[in-house]
Amino acid sequence: GRSVRVRAFNRRGWDAVAWNCRGCSGEPNRLVRFYHSGSSDDLLAVATHVAGITGHPLLLVGFSLGGNMTLKLMGELGEGAPPWLTGGVAVSVPCDLRASGEVMAQAANRIYMQRFLGDLREKIRTKQARFPGPLLDDTGYEELRSFRDFDNRYTAPLHGFRDAEDYWARCSSRFFHDRIRRPALLLNSEDDPFLAPECFPREVAAHHPWFHLEVTVHGGHVGFVGGGLEPGEYYSERRAIEFARDFCTDPIA
Template sequence: MPLVAQSTFRPLIGLGNPHLQTLLPAIARHMPPLPWSRERLELADGDFLDLDWLNPGHGRLLILSHGLEGNSRRPYVAGLARAAARRNWSVLAWNFRGCSGELNRLPRFYHSGASEDLAAVVTHAAQTGRFEVLALAGFSLGGNMTLKYLGERHASTVPVAAGVALSTPCDLAAASAAMERLRVWPYMSRFQKEILRKWSLKKALFPGLIPEINPRYQRTFRQIDNTFTAPLHGFAHAEAYWQACSANAFLPSIRVPALILNAADDPFLAPSCFPYEFASQSPWVHLEVPERGGHVGFMDRWGSQCDLWSEVRALEFLESFCTV
Protein backbone atom coordinates (compact mmCIF):
# COMPACT_ATOMS: atom_id res chain seq x y z
CA MET A 1 0.00 0.00 0.00
CA PRO A 2 1.96 3.10 -1.18
CA LEU A 3 0.62 5.44 1.51
CA VAL A 4 3.65 6.65 3.46
CA ALA A 5 2.50 6.39 7.05
CA GLN A 6 5.16 8.56 8.66
CA SER A 7 7.14 11.22 6.85
CA THR A 8 10.66 11.96 8.04
CA PHE A 9 10.49 15.71 7.32
CA ARG A 10 11.20 17.99 10.26
CA PRO A 11 11.27 21.76 9.62
CA LEU A 12 14.24 23.86 10.62
CA ILE A 13 13.74 25.18 14.15
CA GLY A 14 11.66 28.34 13.99
CA LEU A 15 10.36 27.59 10.49
CA GLY A 16 7.28 25.53 11.29
CA ASN A 17 4.92 28.17 9.91
CA PRO A 18 3.62 27.26 6.43
CA HIS A 19 4.12 30.77 5.07
CA LEU A 20 7.72 30.89 6.25
CA GLN A 21 8.27 27.50 4.64
CA THR A 22 6.71 28.77 1.41
CA LEU A 23 8.48 32.13 1.24
CA LEU A 24 11.97 31.65 2.63
CA PRO A 25 13.26 29.05 0.15
CA ALA A 26 11.98 31.24 -2.69
CA ILE A 27 13.42 34.57 -1.55
CA ALA A 28 16.33 33.73 0.75
CA ARG A 29 17.90 30.59 -0.70
CA HIS A 30 20.89 32.03 -2.50
CA MET A 31 22.50 29.36 -4.65
CA PRO A 32 25.61 29.69 -6.80
CA PRO A 33 24.72 29.75 -10.53
CA LEU A 34 24.65 26.36 -12.19
CA PRO A 35 26.46 25.69 -15.51
CA TRP A 36 23.30 25.24 -17.56
CA SER A 37 23.52 24.63 -21.29
CA ARG A 38 20.49 25.90 -23.26
CA GLU A 39 18.89 24.22 -26.26
CA ARG A 40 15.87 25.40 -28.22
CA LEU A 41 13.36 22.71 -29.16
CA GLU A 42 11.23 23.62 -32.18
CA LEU A 43 7.69 22.26 -31.93
CA ALA A 44 5.47 20.89 -34.68
CA ASP A 45 2.95 23.73 -34.22
CA GLY A 46 5.59 26.39 -34.97
CA ASP A 47 6.30 27.33 -31.38
CA PHE A 48 9.37 26.53 -29.29
CA LEU A 49 10.50 25.39 -25.85
CA ASP A 50 13.80 26.34 -24.23
CA LEU A 51 15.53 23.43 -22.51
CA ASP A 52 18.31 23.79 -19.95
CA TRP A 53 20.74 20.90 -19.51
CA LEU A 54 22.96 20.22 -16.52
CA ASN A 55 25.63 17.52 -16.33
CA PRO A 56 24.58 16.07 -19.70
CA GLY A 57 26.03 12.64 -20.19
CA HIS A 58 24.66 9.12 -20.24
CA GLY A 59 22.76 6.77 -17.97
CA ARG A 60 19.97 8.41 -15.96
CA LEU A 61 18.15 11.60 -16.96
CA LEU A 62 15.86 13.61 -14.69
CA ILE A 63 13.41 15.95 -16.45
CA LEU A 64 12.16 18.83 -14.28
CA SER A 65 8.93 20.80 -14.78
CA HIS A 66 8.61 24.09 -12.88
CA GLY A 67 5.53 25.73 -11.37
CA LEU A 68 3.19 28.59 -12.23
CA GLU A 69 5.10 31.60 -13.54
CA GLY A 70 8.37 29.86 -12.73
CA ASN A 71 11.29 28.86 -14.91
CA SER A 72 14.30 26.59 -14.89
CA ARG A 73 16.38 29.06 -12.86
CA ARG A 74 14.10 29.25 -9.83
CA PRO A 75 15.76 28.09 -6.59
CA TYR A 76 13.44 25.09 -6.18
CA VAL A 77 14.30 23.83 -9.68
CA ALA A 78 18.00 24.60 -9.34
CA GLY A 79 18.09 22.94 -5.93
CA LEU A 80 16.76 19.61 -7.16
CA ALA A 81 18.88 19.86 -10.31
CA ARG A 82 22.05 20.39 -8.29
CA ALA A 83 21.20 17.59 -5.87
CA ALA A 84 20.59 15.24 -8.81
CA ALA A 85 23.83 16.22 -10.55
CA ARG A 86 25.70 15.53 -7.32
CA ARG A 87 24.30 12.00 -7.48
CA ASN A 88 25.48 11.58 -11.08
CA TRP A 89 22.18 12.26 -12.81
CA SER A 90 21.92 14.22 -16.02
CA VAL A 91 19.25 16.91 -15.70
CA LEU A 92 16.95 18.59 -18.21
CA ALA A 93 14.94 21.51 -16.80
CA TRP A 94 12.55 22.80 -19.43
CA ASN A 95 10.78 26.15 -19.55
CA PHE A 96 7.08 26.30 -20.34
CA ARG A 97 5.96 28.40 -23.30
CA GLY A 98 6.69 32.05 -22.55
CA CYS A 99 8.67 31.32 -19.37
CA SER A 100 12.28 31.31 -20.57
CA GLY A 101 12.64 35.09 -20.76
CA GLU A 102 11.33 35.28 -24.31
CA LEU A 103 7.67 35.37 -25.29
CA ASN A 104 6.54 32.37 -27.30
CA ARG A 105 5.33 32.76 -30.88
CA LEU A 106 1.71 31.60 -30.74
CA PRO A 107 -1.38 33.09 -29.05
CA ARG A 108 -1.44 30.17 -26.61
CA PHE A 109 0.67 29.88 -23.48
CA TYR A 110 1.19 27.00 -21.06
CA HIS A 111 -1.33 25.59 -18.60
CA SER A 112 -1.70 22.86 -15.98
CA GLY A 113 -2.73 20.24 -18.50
CA ALA A 114 -0.27 20.99 -21.31
CA SER A 115 1.23 17.53 -21.10
CA GLU A 116 1.72 17.48 -24.87
CA ASP A 117 4.63 19.87 -24.32
CA LEU A 118 6.12 17.62 -21.65
CA ALA A 119 5.65 14.72 -24.07
CA ALA A 120 7.63 16.60 -26.72
CA VAL A 121 10.45 17.18 -24.24
CA VAL A 122 10.51 13.55 -23.10
CA THR A 123 10.47 12.27 -26.68
CA HIS A 124 13.27 14.64 -27.67
CA ALA A 125 15.40 13.52 -24.72
CA ALA A 126 14.77 9.85 -25.47
CA GLN A 127 15.65 10.30 -29.14
CA THR A 128 19.12 11.56 -28.27
CA GLY A 129 19.90 7.91 -27.52
CA ARG A 130 22.15 8.86 -24.62
CA PHE A 131 20.00 7.77 -21.70
CA GLU A 132 19.05 4.33 -20.47
CA VAL A 133 16.48 5.58 -17.95
CA LEU A 134 14.31 8.69 -17.79
CA ALA A 135 12.55 10.01 -14.69
CA LEU A 136 10.29 13.01 -14.13
CA ALA A 137 9.80 15.50 -11.32
CA GLY A 138 7.40 18.43 -11.26
CA PHE A 139 6.58 21.25 -8.88
CA SER A 140 3.05 22.52 -8.23
CA LEU A 141 1.53 23.15 -11.69
CA GLY A 142 4.42 21.14 -13.14
CA GLY A 143 3.59 18.33 -10.72
CA ASN A 144 0.02 18.20 -11.99
CA MET A 145 1.31 18.12 -15.56
CA THR A 146 3.76 15.35 -14.67
CA LEU A 147 1.08 13.13 -13.14
CA LYS A 148 -1.24 13.77 -16.09
CA TYR A 149 1.53 12.81 -18.50
CA LEU A 150 2.27 9.60 -16.60
CA GLY A 151 -1.41 8.66 -16.66
CA GLU A 152 -1.78 9.39 -20.36
CA ARG A 153 1.44 7.72 -21.45
CA HIS A 154 1.27 4.49 -19.48
CA ALA A 155 1.55 2.49 -22.69
CA SER A 156 4.25 4.67 -24.23
CA THR A 157 7.46 3.13 -25.50
CA VAL A 158 9.47 6.06 -24.07
CA PRO A 159 11.27 4.59 -21.03
CA VAL A 160 10.03 6.80 -18.18
CA ALA A 161 10.73 4.73 -15.09
CA ALA A 162 9.24 6.83 -12.27
CA GLY A 163 8.02 10.28 -11.31
CA VAL A 164 7.71 12.66 -8.38
CA ALA A 165 5.15 15.46 -7.98
CA LEU A 166 5.84 18.02 -5.26
CA SER A 167 3.26 20.41 -3.76
CA THR A 168 0.76 19.42 -6.43
CA PRO A 169 -2.81 20.75 -6.85
CA CYS A 170 -4.24 17.39 -7.92
CA ASP A 171 -7.75 18.92 -7.96
CA LEU A 172 -7.49 22.17 -9.93
CA ALA A 173 -11.02 23.38 -9.16
CA ALA A 174 -10.61 22.94 -5.42
CA ALA A 175 -7.11 24.42 -5.42
CA SER A 176 -8.34 27.44 -7.39
CA ALA A 177 -11.05 27.99 -4.79
CA ALA A 178 -8.47 27.62 -2.01
CA MET A 179 -6.45 30.42 -3.58
CA GLU A 180 -9.39 32.78 -3.04
CA ARG A 181 -9.02 32.58 0.74
CA LEU A 182 -7.97 35.80 2.44
CA ARG A 183 -4.89 34.27 4.04
CA VAL A 184 -3.36 33.42 0.67
CA TRP A 185 -4.42 36.57 -1.16
CA PRO A 186 -0.87 38.03 -1.22
CA TYR A 187 0.26 35.00 -3.23
CA MET A 188 -2.74 35.25 -5.57
CA SER A 189 -2.13 38.96 -6.08
CA ARG A 190 1.44 38.27 -7.17
CA PHE A 191 0.36 35.52 -9.57
CA GLN A 192 -2.34 37.80 -10.99
CA LYS A 193 0.13 40.57 -11.77
CA GLU A 194 2.58 38.23 -13.48
CA ILE A 195 -0.07 36.41 -15.48
CA LEU A 196 -1.81 39.59 -16.66
CA ARG A 197 1.52 41.18 -17.53
CA LYS A 198 2.22 38.32 -19.93
CA TRP A 199 -1.27 38.40 -21.40
CA SER A 200 -0.80 42.14 -21.98
CA LEU A 201 2.32 41.42 -24.00
CA LYS A 202 0.45 38.73 -25.88
CA LYS A 203 -2.47 41.09 -26.61
CA ALA A 204 -0.08 43.57 -28.22
CA LEU A 205 0.96 40.84 -30.67
CA PHE A 206 -2.50 39.32 -31.24
CA PRO A 207 -4.99 42.15 -30.55
CA GLY A 208 -7.92 40.40 -32.19
CA LEU A 209 -7.47 37.12 -30.35
CA ILE A 210 -6.73 38.07 -26.75
CA PRO A 211 -9.65 39.33 -24.59
CA GLU A 212 -9.59 42.69 -22.86
CA ILE A 213 -7.41 42.82 -19.76
CA ASN A 214 -8.98 44.39 -16.68
CA PRO A 215 -7.30 43.56 -13.35
CA ARG A 216 -10.46 44.51 -11.44
CA TYR A 217 -12.34 41.61 -13.03
CA GLN A 218 -9.47 39.14 -13.38
CA ARG A 219 -8.40 38.74 -9.77
CA THR A 220 -8.93 35.02 -9.16
CA PHE A 221 -7.95 31.87 -11.01
CA ARG A 222 -11.61 31.31 -11.86
CA GLN A 223 -11.81 34.72 -13.53
CA ILE A 224 -8.41 34.41 -15.23
CA ASP A 225 -9.07 30.87 -16.45
CA ASN A 226 -12.55 31.77 -17.70
CA THR A 227 -11.22 34.78 -19.59
CA PHE A 228 -7.89 33.54 -20.93
CA THR A 229 -6.73 30.01 -20.14
CA ALA A 230 -9.85 28.06 -21.06
CA PRO A 231 -10.97 29.73 -24.31
CA LEU A 232 -7.46 30.14 -25.71
CA HIS A 233 -6.61 26.48 -25.12
CA GLY A 234 -9.78 24.84 -26.39
CA PHE A 235 -11.91 24.59 -23.24
CA ALA A 236 -15.44 25.93 -22.89
CA HIS A 237 -14.85 27.52 -19.49
CA ALA A 238 -12.72 27.25 -16.37
CA GLU A 239 -14.64 24.28 -14.95
CA ALA A 240 -14.18 22.32 -18.18
CA TYR A 241 -10.46 23.10 -18.15
CA TRP A 242 -10.05 22.06 -14.53
CA GLN A 243 -12.03 18.85 -15.01
CA ALA A 244 -10.08 17.86 -18.12
CA CYS A 245 -6.65 18.59 -16.67
CA SER A 246 -6.71 17.71 -12.95
CA ALA A 247 -4.20 15.03 -12.06
CA ASN A 248 -6.70 13.13 -9.89
CA ALA A 249 -8.50 11.96 -13.03
CA PHE A 250 -5.29 10.41 -14.40
CA LEU A 251 -3.98 8.66 -11.29
CA PRO A 252 -5.82 5.36 -12.01
CA SER A 253 -3.99 5.07 -15.36
CA ILE A 254 -0.47 5.50 -13.97
CA ARG A 255 1.62 2.36 -14.41
CA VAL A 256 5.00 3.49 -13.12
CA PRO A 257 5.96 4.34 -9.53
CA ALA A 258 4.92 7.93 -8.75
CA LEU A 259 5.33 9.84 -5.50
CA ILE A 260 3.04 12.74 -4.57
CA LEU A 261 4.75 14.81 -1.88
CA ASN A 262 2.27 17.35 -0.45
CA ALA A 263 2.60 19.06 2.93
CA ALA A 264 -0.53 18.96 5.09
CA ASP A 265 -0.16 22.69 5.80
CA ASP A 266 0.33 23.73 2.16
CA PRO A 267 -1.61 27.02 1.91
CA PHE A 268 -2.29 26.53 -1.81
CA LEU A 269 -4.00 23.14 -1.59
CA ALA A 270 -7.48 21.84 -0.74
CA PRO A 271 -8.33 18.50 0.96
CA SER A 272 -9.08 16.83 -2.39
CA CYS A 273 -5.48 17.48 -3.46
CA PHE A 274 -4.46 14.69 -1.07
CA PRO A 275 -5.67 11.40 -2.65
CA TYR A 276 -5.40 9.31 0.53
CA GLU A 277 -8.00 6.70 -0.36
CA PHE A 278 -6.70 6.15 -3.86
CA ALA A 279 -3.06 5.86 -2.79
CA SER A 280 -3.95 3.40 -0.03
CA GLN A 281 -5.20 1.00 -2.71
CA SER A 282 -2.84 1.77 -5.58
CA PRO A 283 0.25 -0.31 -6.35
CA TRP A 284 1.78 2.62 -8.24
CA VAL A 285 0.87 5.98 -6.70
CA HIS A 286 2.66 6.77 -3.44
CA LEU A 287 1.39 9.62 -1.25
CA GLU A 288 3.54 11.24 1.44
CA VAL A 289 2.07 14.04 3.55
CA PRO A 290 4.47 15.69 6.01
CA GLU A 291 2.68 17.72 8.68
CA ARG A 292 4.77 20.78 7.79
CA GLY A 293 6.49 22.07 4.67
CA GLY A 294 4.31 24.78 3.11
CA HIS A 295 4.20 25.07 -0.67
CA VAL A 296 7.41 23.96 -2.39
CA GLY A 297 9.18 24.61 0.90
CA PHE A 298 10.39 21.65 2.99
CA MET A 299 13.24 23.71 4.43
CA ASP A 300 14.97 21.57 7.03
CA ARG A 301 18.40 23.21 6.87
CA TRP A 302 20.09 26.46 5.92
CA GLY A 303 23.03 27.13 3.65
CA SER A 304 23.73 27.74 0.00
CA GLN A 305 25.43 24.35 -0.41
CA CYS A 306 22.76 22.27 1.36
CA ASP A 307 20.34 19.90 -0.34
CA LEU A 308 16.87 20.23 1.18
CA TRP A 309 14.94 17.27 2.55
CA SER A 310 12.49 17.23 -0.37
CA GLU A 311 15.35 17.06 -2.87
CA VAL A 312 16.96 14.12 -1.11
CA ARG A 313 13.59 12.40 -0.63
CA ALA A 314 12.64 12.79 -4.29
CA LEU A 315 15.95 11.40 -5.50
CA GLU A 316 15.92 8.48 -3.07
CA PHE A 317 12.47 7.55 -4.35
CA LEU A 318 13.50 7.80 -7.99
CA GLU A 319 16.75 5.93 -7.47
CA SER A 320 14.92 2.99 -5.94
CA PHE A 321 13.31 2.44 -9.36
CA CYS A 322 15.89 3.90 -11.76
CA THR A 323 18.93 1.66 -12.04
CA VAL A 324 21.46 1.56 -14.85
Protein backbone atom coordinates in the same frame (compact mmCIF):
# COMPACT_ATOMS: atom_id res chain seq x y z
CA GLY B 1 15.40 27.09 -6.93
CA ARG B 2 15.69 25.01 -10.04
CA SER B 3 19.51 25.13 -10.07
CA VAL B 4 19.60 23.70 -6.53
CA ARG B 5 17.49 20.75 -7.64
CA VAL B 6 19.63 20.14 -10.70
CA ARG B 7 22.83 20.22 -8.65
CA ALA B 8 21.36 17.80 -6.11
CA PHE B 9 21.04 15.22 -8.87
CA ASN B 10 24.34 16.14 -10.53
CA ARG B 11 26.26 15.57 -7.30
CA ARG B 12 25.09 11.97 -7.34
CA GLY B 13 26.09 11.30 -10.92
CA TRP B 14 22.76 11.98 -12.58
CA ASP B 15 22.34 14.13 -15.66
CA ALA B 16 19.47 16.59 -15.31
CA VAL B 17 17.50 18.65 -17.80
CA ALA B 18 15.36 21.58 -16.64
CA TRP B 19 12.76 22.79 -19.12
CA ASN B 20 10.72 25.98 -19.36
CA CYS B 21 7.01 26.17 -19.99
CA ARG B 22 5.92 28.21 -23.01
CA GLY B 23 6.77 31.88 -22.55
CA CYS B 24 8.76 31.31 -19.35
CA SER B 25 12.28 31.15 -20.79
CA GLY B 26 12.74 34.85 -21.46
CA GLU B 27 11.89 34.34 -25.12
CA PRO B 28 8.38 35.01 -26.46
CA ASN B 29 6.28 32.01 -27.37
CA ARG B 30 5.64 31.97 -31.10
CA LEU B 31 2.06 30.73 -30.75
CA VAL B 32 -0.97 32.40 -29.24
CA ARG B 33 -1.39 29.60 -26.69
CA PHE B 34 0.14 29.79 -23.22
CA TYR B 35 1.17 27.04 -20.86
CA HIS B 36 -1.36 25.81 -18.32
CA SER B 37 -1.63 23.15 -15.62
CA GLY B 38 -2.68 20.51 -18.11
CA SER B 39 0.00 21.09 -20.76
CA SER B 40 1.17 17.49 -20.62
CA ASP B 41 1.56 17.47 -24.41
CA ASP B 42 4.43 19.93 -24.11
CA LEU B 43 6.03 17.87 -21.34
CA LEU B 44 5.76 14.71 -23.44
CA ALA B 45 7.34 16.44 -26.45
CA VAL B 46 10.33 17.61 -24.39
CA ALA B 47 10.77 14.29 -22.58
CA THR B 48 10.56 12.30 -25.82
CA HIS B 49 13.18 14.57 -27.39
CA VAL B 50 15.55 14.20 -24.42
CA ALA B 51 15.10 10.43 -24.28
CA GLY B 52 15.78 10.18 -28.00
CA ILE B 53 19.00 12.18 -27.75
CA THR B 54 20.41 10.38 -24.72
CA GLY B 55 19.09 6.87 -25.12
CA HIS B 56 18.77 6.69 -21.33
CA PRO B 57 15.75 5.97 -19.13
CA LEU B 58 14.14 9.08 -17.75
CA LEU B 59 12.56 10.10 -14.46
CA LEU B 60 10.16 13.05 -14.50
CA VAL B 61 10.28 15.46 -11.55
CA GLY B 62 7.72 18.27 -11.31
CA PHE B 63 6.89 20.94 -8.76
CA SER B 64 3.49 22.58 -8.23
CA LEU B 65 1.96 23.15 -11.68
CA GLY B 66 4.73 21.03 -13.18
CA GLY B 67 3.86 18.25 -10.77
CA ASN B 68 0.27 18.29 -11.98
CA MET B 69 1.52 18.01 -15.57
CA THR B 70 3.78 15.11 -14.59
CA LEU B 71 1.08 13.03 -12.92
CA LYS B 72 -1.47 13.87 -15.62
CA LEU B 73 0.94 12.74 -18.34
CA MET B 74 1.76 9.51 -16.55
CA GLY B 75 -1.93 8.74 -16.21
CA GLU B 76 -2.63 9.61 -19.84
CA LEU B 77 0.13 7.28 -21.01
CA GLY B 78 -1.00 4.50 -18.68
CA GLU B 79 -0.22 1.03 -20.01
CA GLY B 80 1.18 2.61 -23.18
CA ALA B 81 3.97 4.51 -21.42
CA PRO B 82 7.20 4.41 -23.47
CA PRO B 83 10.05 2.19 -22.22
CA TRP B 84 12.22 5.20 -21.37
CA LEU B 85 9.75 6.47 -18.76
CA THR B 86 10.77 4.81 -15.51
CA GLY B 87 8.86 6.94 -13.01
CA GLY B 88 7.88 10.35 -11.75
CA VAL B 89 8.07 12.52 -8.64
CA ALA B 90 5.62 15.37 -8.06
CA VAL B 91 5.93 17.90 -5.23
CA SER B 92 3.37 20.39 -3.83
CA VAL B 93 0.78 19.53 -6.44
CA PRO B 94 -2.70 21.11 -6.70
CA CYS B 95 -4.05 17.86 -8.16
CA ASP B 96 -7.61 19.13 -7.94
CA LEU B 97 -7.52 22.48 -9.75
CA ARG B 98 -11.08 23.41 -8.87
CA ALA B 99 -10.66 22.76 -5.15
CA SER B 100 -7.29 24.51 -5.02
CA GLY B 101 -8.71 27.46 -6.93
CA GLU B 102 -11.38 27.83 -4.27
CA VAL B 103 -8.74 27.73 -1.52
CA MET B 104 -6.70 30.38 -3.32
CA ALA B 105 -9.77 32.60 -3.60
CA GLN B 106 -10.15 32.73 0.18
CA ALA B 107 -9.30 35.92 2.04
CA ALA B 108 -6.30 34.32 3.76
CA ASN B 109 -4.64 33.83 0.37
CA ARG B 110 -5.51 37.23 -1.09
CA ILE B 111 -1.91 38.44 -1.12
CA TYR B 112 -0.82 35.35 -3.07
CA MET B 113 -3.71 35.68 -5.48
CA GLN B 114 -2.90 39.30 -6.20
CA ARG B 115 0.71 38.37 -6.93
CA PHE B 116 -0.27 35.55 -9.27
CA LEU B 117 -2.77 37.70 -11.14
CA GLY B 118 -0.23 40.51 -11.42
CA ASP B 119 2.37 38.20 -12.93
CA LEU B 120 -0.19 36.74 -15.31
CA ARG B 121 -1.22 40.20 -16.46
CA GLU B 122 2.34 40.91 -17.56
CA LYS B 123 2.28 37.72 -19.60
CA ILE B 124 -1.06 38.70 -21.12
CA ARG B 125 0.27 42.10 -22.12
CA THR B 126 3.40 40.60 -23.64
CA LYS B 127 1.29 38.15 -25.60
CA GLN B 128 -1.19 40.85 -26.62
CA ALA B 129 1.59 42.93 -28.17
CA ARG B 130 2.47 39.96 -30.35
CA PHE B 131 -1.08 38.79 -31.06
CA PRO B 132 -3.52 41.74 -30.97
CA GLY B 133 -7.16 40.79 -30.69
CA PRO B 134 -10.08 40.27 -28.32
CA LEU B 135 -8.78 36.98 -26.87
CA LEU B 136 -5.90 38.79 -25.17
CA ASP B 137 -7.55 42.12 -24.42
CA ASP B 138 -6.78 43.12 -20.83
CA THR B 139 -9.41 45.85 -20.53
CA GLY B 140 -10.98 45.51 -17.09
CA TYR B 141 -8.33 43.04 -15.96
CA GLU B 142 -8.23 44.64 -12.52
CA GLU B 143 -11.71 43.23 -11.91
CA LEU B 144 -10.35 39.67 -11.91
CA ARG B 145 -10.17 38.30 -8.37
CA SER B 146 -9.50 34.59 -8.72
CA PHE B 147 -8.18 31.79 -10.91
CA ARG B 148 -11.78 31.10 -11.87
CA ASP B 149 -12.01 34.62 -13.28
CA PHE B 150 -8.70 34.30 -15.11
CA ASP B 151 -9.35 30.82 -16.45
CA ASN B 152 -12.83 31.74 -17.69
CA ARG B 153 -11.49 34.82 -19.46
CA TYR B 154 -8.17 33.55 -20.82
CA THR B 155 -7.13 29.94 -20.17
CA ALA B 156 -10.32 28.30 -21.42
CA PRO B 157 -10.83 30.19 -24.70
CA LEU B 158 -7.13 30.18 -25.57
CA HIS B 159 -6.80 26.42 -25.15
CA GLY B 160 -10.08 24.97 -26.36
CA PHE B 161 -11.97 24.53 -23.09
CA ARG B 162 -15.60 25.57 -22.64
CA ASP B 163 -14.92 27.42 -19.40
CA ALA B 164 -12.91 27.19 -16.19
CA GLU B 165 -14.92 24.21 -14.94
CA ASP B 166 -14.23 22.28 -18.14
CA TYR B 167 -10.53 23.14 -17.95
CA TRP B 168 -10.25 22.03 -14.34
CA ALA B 169 -12.16 18.79 -14.95
CA ARG B 170 -10.01 17.83 -17.93
CA CYS B 171 -6.64 18.88 -16.52
CA SER B 172 -6.66 18.02 -12.81
CA SER B 173 -4.20 15.15 -12.35
CA ARG B 174 -6.44 13.77 -9.60
CA PHE B 175 -8.59 12.23 -12.31
CA PHE B 176 -5.61 10.44 -13.88
CA HIS B 177 -3.91 8.91 -10.84
CA ASP B 178 -5.66 5.55 -11.08
CA ARG B 179 -4.36 5.05 -14.64
CA ILE B 180 -0.67 5.50 -13.77
CA ARG B 181 1.41 2.43 -14.61
CA ARG B 182 4.90 3.58 -13.68
CA PRO B 183 6.21 4.28 -10.15
CA ALA B 184 5.01 7.73 -9.06
CA LEU B 185 5.54 9.66 -5.83
CA LEU B 186 3.36 12.59 -4.76
CA LEU B 187 4.84 14.65 -1.91
CA ASN B 188 2.43 17.20 -0.40
CA SER B 189 2.47 19.02 2.93
CA GLU B 190 -0.48 19.45 5.26
CA ASP B 191 0.43 23.12 5.80
CA ASP B 192 0.53 23.99 2.10
CA PRO B 193 -1.71 27.09 1.88
CA PHE B 194 -2.60 26.38 -1.76
CA LEU B 195 -3.92 22.84 -1.40
CA ALA B 196 -7.42 21.62 -0.63
CA PRO B 197 -8.25 18.27 1.04
CA GLU B 198 -8.93 16.86 -2.42
CA CYS B 199 -5.21 17.26 -3.19
CA PHE B 200 -4.33 14.45 -0.79
CA PRO B 201 -5.54 11.31 -2.63
CA ARG B 202 -5.04 8.91 0.25
CA GLU B 203 -7.65 6.40 -0.85
CA VAL B 204 -6.15 5.99 -4.32
CA ALA B 205 -2.63 5.62 -2.93
CA ALA B 206 -3.75 3.05 -0.37
CA HIS B 207 -4.85 0.63 -3.09
CA HIS B 208 -2.59 1.56 -6.02
CA PRO B 209 0.56 -0.50 -6.73
CA TRP B 210 2.26 2.33 -8.65
CA PHE B 211 1.06 5.54 -7.01
CA HIS B 212 2.70 6.56 -3.72
CA LEU B 213 1.56 9.46 -1.53
CA GLU B 214 3.74 11.03 1.16
CA VAL B 215 2.19 13.72 3.36
CA THR B 216 4.38 15.79 5.68
CA VAL B 217 3.25 18.02 8.53
CA HIS B 218 5.41 20.93 7.39
CA GLY B 219 6.80 22.00 4.03
CA GLY B 220 4.40 24.67 2.84
CA HIS B 221 4.27 25.13 -0.92
CA VAL B 222 7.55 23.88 -2.41
CA GLY B 223 9.24 24.85 0.85
CA PHE B 224 10.60 21.63 2.29
CA VAL B 225 13.58 23.38 3.88
CA GLY B 226 16.05 21.12 5.64
CA GLY B 227 16.18 17.36 5.78
CA GLY B 228 18.30 17.07 2.65
CA LEU B 229 21.18 14.72 2.07
CA GLU B 230 23.62 17.64 1.77
CA PRO B 231 23.77 21.15 3.32
CA GLY B 232 21.47 23.49 1.41
CA GLU B 233 19.37 20.71 -0.07
CA TYR B 234 15.67 20.37 0.63
CA TYR B 235 13.76 17.35 1.86
CA SER B 236 11.88 17.28 -1.45
CA GLU B 237 15.14 16.80 -3.36
CA ARG B 238 16.17 14.06 -0.94
CA ARG B 239 12.92 12.17 -1.47
CA ALA B 240 13.11 12.58 -5.24
CA ILE B 241 16.64 11.15 -5.27
CA GLU B 242 15.72 8.29 -2.95
CA PHE B 243 12.69 7.43 -5.05
CA ALA B 244 14.76 7.59 -8.23
CA ARG B 245 17.35 5.23 -6.76
CA ASP B 246 14.61 2.76 -5.92
CA PHE B 247 13.14 2.69 -9.41
CA CYS B 248 15.73 3.91 -11.95
CA THR B 249 19.20 2.95 -13.12
CA ASP B 250 21.45 5.02 -15.37
CA PRO B 251 18.76 7.73 -15.48
CA ILE B 252 18.46 11.23 -16.81
CA ALA B 253 16.23 13.45 -14.66
